Amino acid sequence: MTRLRVAAVDLGASSGRVMVGEVGPGELELTEVHRFWNGPVKIAGTLHWDILHLYREVLVGLSKAGGPLDGIGIDSWAVDYGLLDADGKLLGNPVHYRDDRTNGVLERLLQKVSADDLYAVTGLQQLPFNTIYQLAAEQRLDQAETLLMIPDLLGYWLTGIGGAEATNASTTQLYDVRERGWSEGLAERVGVPHTLLPPIRQPGQVIGPLLADVAEETGLDPATPVIAVGSHDTASSVVAVPAVDERFAYISSGTWSLVGLELDEPVLTPEAQQANFTNEGGVDGRIRFLRNVMGLWILQECLREWGTDELAPVLAEAAQAPAFAVLIDPDDPSFLAPGNMVRRIAEYCERSGQEAPASRGVLVRCVLESLALAYRRTLRLAQEIADRDVEVVQVIGGGSQNELLCQLTADACGLPVLAGPVEASALGNVLVQARALGAPLPDLTAMRALVRATHELRSYQPQCKPADWDAAESRVFGGSR
Numbered sequence: 001m002t003r004l005r006v007a008a009v010d011l012g013a014s015s016g017r018v019m020v021g022e023v024g025p026g027e028l029e030l031t032e033v034h035r036f037w038n039g040p041v042k043i044a045g046t047l048h049w050d051i052l053h054l055y056r057e058v059l060v061g062l063s064k065a066g067g068p069l070d071g072i073g074i075d076s077w078a079v080d081y082g083l084l085d086a087d088g089k090l091l092g093n094p095v096h097y098r099d100d101r102t103n104g105v106l107e108r109l110l111q112k113v114s115a116d117d118l119y120a121v122t123g124l125q126q127l128p129f130n131t132i133y134q135l136a137a138e139q140r141l142d143q144a145e146t147l148l149m150i151p152d153l154l155g156y157w158l159t160g161i162g163g164a165e166a167t168n169a170s171t172t173q174l175y176d177v178r179e180r181g182w183s184e185g186l187a188e189r190v191g192v193p194h195t196l197l198p199p200i201r202q203p204g205q206v207i208g209p210l211l212a213d214v215a216e217e218t219g220l221d222p223a224t225p226v227i228a229v230g231s232h233d234t235a236s237s238v239v240a241v242p243a244v245d246e247r248f249a250y251i252s253s254g255t256w257s258l259v260g261l262e263l264d265e266p267v268l269t270p271e272a273q274q275a276n277f278t279n280e281g282g283v284d285g286r287i288r289f290l291r292n293v294m295g296l297w298i299l300q301e302c303l304r305e306w307g308t309d310e311l312a313p314v315l316a317e318a319a320q321a322p323a324f325a326v327l328i329d330p331d332d333p334s335f336l337a338p339g340n341m342v343r344r345i346a347e348y349c350e351r352s353g354q355e356a357p358a359s360r361g362v363l364v365r366c367v368l369e370s371l372a373l374a375y376r377r378t379l380r381l382a383q384e385i386a387d388r389d390v391e392v393v394q395v396i397g398g399g400s401q402n403e404l405l406c407q408l409t410a411d412a413c414g415l416p417v418l419a420g421p422v423e424a425s426a427l428g429n430v431l432v433q434a435r436a437l438g439a440p441l442p443d444l445t446a447m448r449a450l451v452r453a454t455h456e457l458r459s460y461q462p463q464c465k466p467a468d469w470d471a472a473e474s475r476v477f478g479g480s481r
């Protein structure tokens, strides 16, 4: 096998990066060539993504990657989209899923379609910002011809070819999880013309070569193929979980923590629906049975408020702070929007009869312990509902570098934690491209074995008394699931 050299564009909610991946026999090397800011931008009362900034940075990254490249793959966060008019022009800047335009929309839409019907078709967790709810709040629908999810939009600008990659389409709540295609009936029932939804494409499918002007601007060969990958970043990151067999849980730990299991088939039982588990589509037809936990977003927002992006000092303060001083439910809806996070944590404390954190260390420890508690609950429930026991928790993504959080996770879950790789989404992106280009990586097992053989993982064993976590859990959640 010849050595393959591909570019992975990976857009997380807090930063974007372009990585060069090199794949050969027993080799998987990732080099970051460009990293850039990403985040919400408020204009005239609406939170947007700065999509033109992102596109420009993608071009800069591809130029820095330099040729020859065997392929380019793009993954990003889920649920958000751009609308194109009949001439293929973007209708306005994509809106950020944290914008408040979806407030109250879920409740309104459930009058048109019941929650049971929605779950039976899509298997998706109810998040107020799912694409279906954003579309119900959309002002520009009547001018729109095509909807493209963010990675498909960027792919369209690189190649001129649109489409809907399956893993990301599965996060819209307009996708039939069993039929594995758009649910046109559901779309029409909620007022979304099904003609808006482009044909589905699978990870590994070649989208097309670069447009001439893109090739010229990046200095790349115009024949360089853009290849669909698991374009939902979480789908790509789960590809790169360095697991040995199926008895693992994962926490894809970044702005969000995506906590769950990989399954062959969706679980659409009343228990799964009641516990708000999602059945998102994975690479190779797998199901990502998981729940969104609010994740390191809360910490990111506190750091922003404190005017620092240095994590090490605040994590050191948290390590010195007393255990279980203050606990929150990180999934409380009050933590979803940007801004005033420290105050909102204090308000939560007031509502729950706790003293607000008295120092930065206590506050950060509160966030990390509360996340670990949410992981514990989610993983217990996932195992129970899917009838699958796990032996290890694999933590991947930027948050896998947070040693205190990894140790708390091992303690809370009573399971060993294996942490790494950090750039799991980019690795999953590279691996799916490499297979499409002929690398002998026939299945996820082979891809994961290559990640294991080429990346160092850090291991954490549970150390503290389970009774402490039982008590902490009942303090925050009582008997609720």
Ligand code: ADP
Pocket: 011, 012, 013, 014, 015, 253, 254, 255, 256, 296, 297, 299, 300, 311, 397, 398, 399, 400, 401, 402, 403
């Ligand atoms: P996303 O893809 O959502 O943008 P990432 O996977 O890049 O997120 O993870 C970002 C998070 O990783 C940050 O919020 C931060 O908490 C954590 N992180 C990044 N670097 C470190 C580090 N050196 N030590 C501990 N945590 C880190």
Ligand code: LRH
Pocket: 012, 013, 076, 077, 078, 079, 097, 232, 233, 234, 254, 255, 256, 258, 292
């Ligand atoms: C993580 C993620 C997650 C989605 C959220 C919108 O980046 O893609 O899987 O639920 O962003």
